[in-house]
Amino acid sequence: MARKQGSHAGITGPKVQDAALRLFAQHGYAAVSMRQIAAEVGVQAGALYNYTADKQSLLFDLLRGNMTELIDALDAAALTGTPLARLDAFTRFHIRFHLPRRDTVFLSYMELRNLTDENFAQIAELRRAYEDRLEDILHDGVASGDFTVPDCRVATLGLIALLTGITNWYRPGGRLTAAEIEANYCTLVCQSVGARLA
Amino acid sequence: MARKQGSHAGITGPKVQDAALRLFAQHGYAAVSMRQIAAEVGVQAGALYNYTADKQSLLFDLLRGNMTELIDALDAAALTGTPLARLDAFTRFHIRFHLPRRDTVFLSYMELRNLTDENFAQIAELRRAYEDRLEDILHDGVASGDFTVPDCRVATLGLIALLTGITNWYRPGGRLTAAEIEANYCTLVCQSVGARLA
DNA sequence: GTCTATAGGTAGATAGAC
DNA sequence: GTCTATCTACCTATAGAC
Numbered sequence: 001m002a003r004k005q006g007s008h009a010g011i012t013g014p015k016v017q018d019a020a021l022r023l024f025a026q027h028g029y030a031a032v033s034m035r036q037i038a039a040e041v042g043v044q045a046g047a048l049y050n051y052t053a054d055k056q057s058l059l060f061d062l063l064r065g066n067m068t069e070l071i072d073a074l075d076a077a078a079l080t081g082t083p084l085a086r087l088d089a090f091t092r093f094h095i096r097f098h099l100p101r102r103d104t105v106f107l108s109y110m111e112l113r114n115l116t117d118e119n120f121a122q123i124a125e126l127r128r129a130y131e132d133r134l135e136d137i138l139h140d141g142v143a144s145g146d147f148t149v150p151d152c153r154v155a156t157l158g159l160i161a162l163l164t165g166i167t168n169w170y171r172p173g174g175r176l177t178a179a180e181i182e183a184n185y186c187t188l189v190c191q192s193v194g195a196r197l198a
Numbered sequence: 199m200a201r202k203q204g205s206h207a208g209i210t211g212p213k214v215q216d217a218a219l220r221l222f223a224q225h226g227y228a229a230v231s232m233r234q235i236a237a238e239v240g241v242q243a244g245a246l247y248n249y250t251a252d253k254q255s256l257l258f259d260l261l262r263g264n265m266t267e268l269i270d271a272l273d274a275a276a277l278t279g280t281p282l283a284r285l286d287a288f289t290r291f292h293i294r295f296h297l298p299r300r301d302t303v304f305l306s307y308m309e310l311r312n313l314t315d316e317n318f319a320q321i322a323e324l325r326r327a328y329e330d331r332l333e334d335i336l337h338d339g340v341a342s343g344d345f346t347v348p349d350c351r352v353a354t355l356g357l358i359a360l361l362t363g364i365t366n367w368y369r370p371g372g373r374l375t376a377a378e379i380e381a382n383y384c385t386l387v388c389q390s391v392g393a394r395l396a
Numbered sequence: 397g398t399c400t401a402t403a404g405g406t407a408g409a410t411a412g413a414c
Numbered sequence: 415g416t417c418t419a420t421c422t423a424c425c426t427a428t429a430g431a432c
Contacts, residue, residue: 012397028311031228034426047398049427110308113226148389154374154382157367158360165359176352184352191346192390210415232408244410245416253408 015041016051020058025103029059029114059111060119066104067126073097074133083141084195090134091189094163095182102167109164131156141193148194159189213239214249218256223301227257227312257309258317264302265324271295272331281339282393288332289387292361293380300365307362329354339391346392357387 019040023032034055038045052058077093079086098105112120135156141147149155163185170181217238221230232253236243250256275291277284296303310318333354339345347353361383368379 026311028226028228030226031312033424035424043397044399045426046400046428050397055426113224114229148385150382150385151374151378154379155386158363158383158386161363161366162356162360165356165363168359169355176349180349181352184348185356187346187348188353188356188390191392192386194389231406233406241415242417243408244418247409248415 012041012043012047013051016048016058017062021062021103021107024059024062024111025106029055029107029111056114056116056119059107060115060123062104063108063111063115063123064126066101066108067123067130070097071126071130071133074130079137083137083144083146084190086137087141087147087190087193087195088186090137091163091186092182094160095166095178095185098164098167099170099178099181102170105164105167131160134159138193141195146195155193159192162188162192210239210241210245211249214246214256215260219260219301219305222257222260222309223304227253227305227309254312254314254317257305258313258321260302261306261309261313261321262324264299264306265321265328268295269324269328269331272328277335281335281342281344282388284335285339285345285388285391285393286384288335289361289384290380292358293364293376293383296362296365297368297376297379300368303362303365329358332357336391339393344393353391357390360386360390 016037019037020032023036023040034048035045037058038048041048052061074090074093074097077089079089079093081089108123112123115123135152138147138149138152138155142149142152166181166185170178172178176184214235217235218230221234221238232246233243235256236246239246250259272288272291272295275287277287277291279287306321310321313321333350336345336347336350336353340347340350364379364383368376370376374382
């Protein structure tokens with residue numbers, strides 16, 4: 001079946017998202033022009049507006065997509081067992097989700113400033129929902145006497161910062177494999193909440 | 199002694215730095231124009247170039263000043279005692295230094311991308327020097343049997359991310375005082391390296 | 397759906413008067 | 415040291431041809 005001349009729907013769209021993600025992560029949202037994104041995709045700047053209302057939507061859609069994907073994947077993992085087992089599983093989940101998505105993670109933590117107030121509020125709500133999953137694990141561990149944590153909210157924010165920081169220095173092919181890094185961080189995390197290691 | 203008309207050397211200079219810091223931290227380096235900085239200072243854009251060679255130097259000087267100040271302050275603190283005592287002191291030092299400088303810290307971690315290659319290399323070297331101070335403490339603790347850490351380098355990067363993350367959510371007048379936060383993080387940090395708490 | 401062209405505005409940086 | 419004025423370049427977004 002013949003396709004309309006010049007029609008690339010379903011191809012150009014994702015390429016625009018990919019190019020925007022890569023360029024925003026590398027240079028920062030404000031430093032990247034629509035012309036640069038268009039050049040990366042291989043079209044002229046005006047053509048981008050067939051796929052996004054404006055530059056802001058491009059950023060917002062990337063961040064929202066990342067957060068909903070993250071939360072859906074965590075809920076699908078359905079962590080069960082003792083608080084320590086769930087904490088260990090959360091740690092491994094977080095690392096496995098984030099390591100292959102370093103560009104997106106970087107964006108999600110660095111470019112919140114460049115969202116409009118309304119868009120920021122939506123992303124913040126999603127982040128809070130994710131954090132709450134971890135905080136629940138910590139609360140349960142404290143209640144059961146498995147964990148020693150002075151303040152679960154502080155520990156939650158601290159642990160997420162600890163884990164997400166990996167994306168700032170991890171490089172594929174570096175000194176440690178992803179599995180080694182994962183094991184290292186599991187030890188750090190479980191020890192940090194005062195859990196006895198198995 | 200009469201001052202030259204319109205001369206404000208020693209006043210405008212620091213004001214330019216302050217305004218650049220505040221605006222860069224709030225909106226991001228790339229999103230802030232020299233005209234905005236000038237307006238914040240209360241001069242016209244052209245006058246800024248009496249105090250900085252260009253916009254890049256403005257950013258670089260802020261970051262370099264922060265890093266050298268940080269390292270000098272740490273060395274002046276001259277942490278001594280057992281590895282656990284030194285780790286506790288490092289944690290408190292890091293938090294006390296960073297909490298009142300949230301704008302600068304934010305810049306130092308977010309705007310490295312916007313440095314030229316040469317300027318980036320200089321800042322990276324200073325950061326490495328700071329990290330090494332913590333890594334030495336961890337090495338000593340492992341050697342003495344006080345700490346259980348699988349990989350000191352990983353733990354160093356992790357702990358710095360953990361501690362620096364405070365600046366992302368701390369607000370003066372929030373639920374916890376700075377002293378409470380400090381105590382919370384000391385517990386987390388010391389437990390994370392497998393140290394027995396005093 | 398993509399192109400060219402362009403509107404309307406702002407950017408960093410400089411020149412020369414005072 | 416600061417001002418006004420300006421240069422050159424780039425920006426986002428839109429209009430209309432194909």
